[in-house]
Amino acid sequence: MQRFLLIFSVLFSTFFCAQTRLNLIPYPQKVEFLKGEFIIPKSLKLDENLPKKETAYFKKHTAGMTTFNYGKKDQGVHLVNSLFPPQPSSDRQKEKYSIDISAKEIVIRSNTDQGYFLALQTLIQLFSQYKDSGRIPAMKIEDEPKFAxxxxxxxxxxxxxxxxxxxxxxxxxxxxxxxxxxxxxxxxxxxxxxxxxxxxxxxxxxxxxxxxxxxxxxxxxxxxxxxxxxxxxxxxxxxxxxxxxxxxxxxxxxxxxxxxxxxxxxxxxxxxxxxxxxxxxxxxxxxxxxxxxxxxxxxxxxxxxxxxxxxxxxxxxxxxxxxxxxxxxxxxxxxxxxxxxxxxxxxxxxxxxxxxxxxxxxxxxxxxxxxxxxxxxxxxxxxxxxxxxxxxxxxxxxxxxxxxxxxxxxxxxxxxxxxxxxxxxxxxxxxxxxxxxxxxxxxxxxxxxxxxxxxxxxxxxxxxxxxxxxxxxxxxIFPRLLALSEVAWETSDPGNYKEFESRVINEFKTLDKLGVNYAKSIYNVSGKVIPFKDGVAYELSTSQNPKGIRYTLDGKAPTVNSQPYQSPIPVLNSLTIKSAYFENGQLKSAMSSQNFTISKTTGKKITLEEQPSENYSFGGAFTLVDGIIGNQRQLGKTWLGFQGKDVVATIDFGQKTSFSEVYFNTLDNKGSWIHFAKSAQVLISDNGTDFKMIKEIGKEDILSVNGKIKVNVGNQNSRYIKVKIENAGIIPAGNPGADSKAWLFVDEIGAN
Known part of the structure; x- marks a missing residue:
């Protein structure tokens, strides 16, 4: 095996104040900041025996930051190869590397050409980050991946x-x-x-x-x-x-x-x-x-x-x-x-x-x-x-x-x-x-x-x-690939997501130079429905300064003069909230819009006997009482999906409540194995244990309204309502996915 030492000759410079984090993705396993700094020279000399392919890659991706010449050790800049026994015992060890950056040199060590290449990727990011100042802080990086x-x-x-x-x-x-x-x-x-x-x-x-x-x-x-x-x-x-x-x-x-x-x-x-x-x-x-x-x-x-x-x-x-x-x-x-x-x-x-x-x-x-x-x-x-x-x-x-x-x-x-x-x-x-x-x-x-x-x-x-x-x-794939890379390296820290998000935004500069058409969704205002008193509120957030969020409640597009967002917005009646992010008086995001349809179940306590599939579980059971009607053309975050399972949802009004109508929607998208519900039942209870069925909906009724169920249940007055929605079961022959379990998609369960 080989050990690679990359040594750049530079002038000694003054002490560089250590910083807490680098703009590296994926973040290394260990970074130790040292005194001093490395000044990126105008020309770097490289040893003749360096791995040619990897070094050529490095030269290409740092072009414009410095130039390269091959030269002997006494000329100052060199890369030394030496044997590094024993044979690596695992794929992870083959990818292990370290980088030592001091005021006088940069030293890369690795077991293999692959580890050397990974070290160069880190070094390319460092050169890119510090190219404007021309000074890289002294540090020691010890790194290896978690997963092969x-x-x-x-x-x-x-x-x-x-x-x-x-x-x-x-x-x-x-x-x-x-x-x-x-x-x-x-x-x-x-x-x-x-x-x-x-x-x-x-x-x-x-x-x-x-x-x-x-x-x-x-x-x-x-x-x-x-x-x-x-x-x-x-x-x-x-x-x-x-x-x-x-x-x-x-x-x-x-x-x-x-x-x-x-x-x-x-x-x-x-x-x-x-x-x-x-x-x-x-x-x-x-x-x-x-x-x-x-x-x-x-x-x-x-x-x-x-x-x-x-x-x-x-x-x-x-x-x-x-x-x-x-x-x-x-x-x-x-x-x-x-x-x-x-x-x-x-x-x-x-x-x-x-x-x-x-x-x-x-x-x-x-x-x-x-x-x-x-x-x-x-x-x-x-x-x-x-x-x-x-x-x-x-x-x-x-x-x-x-x-x-x-x-x-x-x-x-x-x-x-x-x-x-x-x-x-x-x-x-x-x-x-x-x-x-x-x-x-x-x-x-x-x-x-x-x-x-x-x-x-x-x-x-x-x-x-x-x-x-x-x-x-x-x-x-961008920027989600950046999150994947850090998860795979096992240096991700979900509890400190905002710090990662700041590194992602910094990395956009690199993607811009490469002409990558990355998604800017994290700049947009995102909304989350949360329980609020007897109903719900709409919590807005952005990767930028939240003080730049503006919103409206009248259906009009927000402007820089619209209401500034300060805290979750109570949603007491059916309405449309539109929001956007502004910076220095200019619109910086797409406009987000959310319609709310408020009913007597909105924001109430709900339990499910069977949990949705992890792929389609955004918001969990609360999604069914958050005041948002699912878009039938988009299987996004407003639907819960259940494969081979019935939906049995119990909603607690908190006190006896009168209602005469119950509604919910199911989907039919047979190419994706999604079928309308087979049947449905509405039940009521005053104690949450003993339920009485008050309405049964058959398959023909569901088909006749294209899965958009709205039924009159007569004048009712109860504390609990239970809605049972039956999955279509095994997909019949002649349909995509025949003999497999059907999917059942359900959105808001409302009562008026």
């Missing part, structure tokens, strides 16, 4: 991105010390990797006749052919080499057994039915999947042979998620295979499929990783799990001695909204602002110290159904 897997994912199937754009994406990962790029290359909507043995995969599977646009519920299409778009094997080799130079591992994903329509369009004989098929034009999940017959496995083995030759990664991602069992249930071959192998059911057949693929991948010296549905029917012996539906998959994997990467949608899906949906571009749904990403701890509390060792790391995912170009890619 620090990843970002990119879906190029729903929308395609060029080689140069993918390289830019990899550059962003390198800048913030992420080390894994998960490249999602195949799906229902497009096959994006050239496979020489099967040319029709890209001839047919890399294009579609049109694409869905706008909100999913609109069911509209652009009518424009999309593609053919794919990467040649030479292009992939070029991208892999580019990533390797930045010490980033590319993990390719080849989806199976589901999400296979693009492949089946080219080779329909691999399906359970005859087809014909075409690459999907809609988003969502489809019933036609790979049929587990010998010719399918031979096809997949041949595909994997070419993939493995292109990608040197330890892991090959084989998908495994969202595989409907409808076709397998109807397929004579599949049913015979279940009997022949004594499998319990179609979930067992999925496990059989994954086991067989894993055995083949293992024979090639590689391992498989898949989404947490590969746990269905039993996990393959050497498989790793990517836990996306929550933390349950990661916990189950770790407790059974399998490695896991944590990527739960609630914290790590960057296709979710990151600001007020009303002021953000169209997104898939959910609400994952910067602060929420920063709050994530990848080690589940359910794991003990030994089990926690199986958590490889953390990753964020970017699915691109609603991301049409690379500018929008930038918008969705």
């Amino acid at each position: 897997w620090r990843g970002m994912h990119l879906d190029v199937c729903r929308h395609f991105f060029t080689v140069e754009e993918v390289k830019q994406y990899i550059d962003y990962l390198a800048m913030y010390k992420l080390n894994t790029f998960h490249w999602h290359l195949t799906d229902d909507q497009g096959w994006r990797i050239e496979i020489k043995k099967y040319p029709k995969l890209t001839q047919i599977g890399s294009k579609r006749k049109e694409s869905m646009i706008g909100a999913y519920v609109d069911n509209t299409f652009d009518g424009k052919p999309y593609g053919p778009y794919f990467y040649t094997q030479e292009q992939i080799k070029d991208v892999v080499k580019y990533a390797e130079e930045r010490h980033i591992t590319i993990v390719p994903e080849i989806e199976m057994p589901g999400h296979a329509l693009a492949a089946l369009s080219a080779y329909p004989e691999l399906a359970c039915t005859k087809g014909p098929f075409e690459p999907a034009t809609k988003w969502g999940v489809f019933d036609d999947v790979f049929c587990p017959k010998d010719e399918t496995f031979k096809f997949l083995e041949n595909v994997l042979d070419e993939v493995i030759k292109l990608f040197p990664s330890k892991y090959i991602h084989i998908g495994g998620d969202e595989c409907p069992k409808t076709r397998w249930k109807e397929c004579a071959h599949c049913q015979e295979l279940i009997k022949k192998n004594n499998l319990k059911d179609e979930h067992g057949l999925q496990s059989y499929f994954i086991h067989r693929i894993e055995k083949y991948v293992n024979s090639k010296g590689r391992k498989i990783i898949g989404w947490d549905e590969i746990l269905e029917g039993g996990l393959a012996p050497n498989a790793a799990v990517m836990s996306w539906t929550g933390i349950k998959g990661g916990v189950e994997a770790a407790k059974s001695g399998h490695f896991a990467v944590m990527t739960p949608g609630a914290y790590c899906y960057f296709d979710h909204y990151q600001g007020d949906p009303a002021t953000e571009p169209n997104a898939f749904g959910g609400f994952t602002p910067l602060e929420k990403v920063y709050s994530y701890n990848p080690i589940p509390e359910e794991l003990n110290a030994q089990e926690a060792k199986y958590i490889l790391g953390v990753q964020a995912n970017l699915w691109t159904e609603y991301i049409l170009d690379f500018k929008q890619v930038q918008y969705m």
Whole structure:
């Protein structure tokens, strides 16, 4: 192994007052400020034996701050290489580094070229931070990552991105010390990797006749052919080499057994039915999947042979998620295979499929990783799990001695909204602002110290159904990627979020120079509904000076002369609050707007028998009595989502209260497995224990009003009201996600 010493000769200067924090992201494990300062010289001399690729990267990214010349030690500036035994024992040790900055020199030490490269990333940020003054404070940095897997994912199937754009994406990962790029290359909507043995995969599977646009519920299409778009094997080799130079591992994903329509369009004989098929034009999940017959496995083995030759990664991602069992249930071959192998059911057949693929991948010296549905029917012996539906998959994997990467949608899906949906571009749904990403701890509390060792790391995912170009890619990952990097490094401090936010705002200067189209959502005024006396109040905040917030209650746009925000605004009646941030008399943010519909349940105590999914739980049960009616076109922060669960909500008025009408909304978005409620009941009680049903709503009633339930319950007078809303249950055949648990989305429960 090697130790690298980077020594810059400089003039001794006066004592530099130590500061408390640096504008570094991710923040190092340990920073110790020392006396003195390092003056950035006009020219730095480097030793001839330095690692060429890493040093060239450093020179490129500090261009304009100083110049470089190669020279001998006695000429003042040099980088010394020396052996550094013993062999590092872990991936983390390979990435360990230290930086010593004194008045006379800068010394970098590391075990490997990779550690040296990470040290240079820190040094680049320091040079950038102090380039104007030309003086870097003396300090000692000792640093290493917490997690070996620090990843970002990119879906190029729903929308395609060029080689140069993918390289830019990899550059962003390198800048913030992420080390894994998960490249999602195949799906229902497009096959994006050239496979020489099967040319029709890209001839047919890399294009579609049109694409869905706008909100999913609109069911509209652009009518424009999309593609053919794919990467040649030479292009992939070029991208892999580019990533390797930045010490980033590319993990390719080849989806199976589901999400296979693009492949089946080219080779329909691999399906359970005859087809014909075409690459999907809609988003969502489809019933036609790979049929587990010998010719399918031979096809997949041949595909994997070419993939493995292109990608040197330890892991090959084989998908495994969202595989409907409808076709397998109807397929004579599949049913015979279940009997022949004594499998319990179609979930067992999925496990059989994954086991067989894993055995083949293992024979090639590689391992498989898949989404947490590969746990269905039993996990393959050497498989790793990517836990996306929550933390349950990661916990189950770790407790059974399998490695896991944590990527739960609630914290790590960057296709979710990151600001007020009303002021953000169209997104898939959910609400994952910067602060929420920063709050994530990848080690589940359910794991003990030994089990926690199986958590490889953390990753964020970017699915691109609603991301049409690379500018929008930038918008969705920045600044959330900065929070992810610090979570993955394990130096995040959620209790001190505002300090991190100030570093993010400072980092915007770097993103501006790079021309990155980052989201400025943290500048906007954000609102939070809080309980207030017998109702609610609206609490406004901003990353800037809160004294700059102005708001109105009459529906008009706020101006610099509007009411200044000082404390939470009581919401006593139905109204619209509009707010914005002003600085020096100028509007500095988008205008935020929130409608309130006040009823007798608003702000009252509410309990739920079943909790919502973590992905769609913003605000918890209180969301159902916060006075906000959900937007049917946006699955953002105003809805609670329940998969396979009924909603049973009990509201305590605090005293006997008269009412005659009850209302709530449910959603129908079958492409996302969301179905209207099956039925609903309204019950009342005076003691909170003994309830009497006063109204029952059937499925036909719910369908007739498009899920917008408003029912007359007669003249009632009670302290408690209970609303039971029944989930649709198992999704029936013929629908996306058939045989899976349906989602039930519910918004405000009101009474008048």
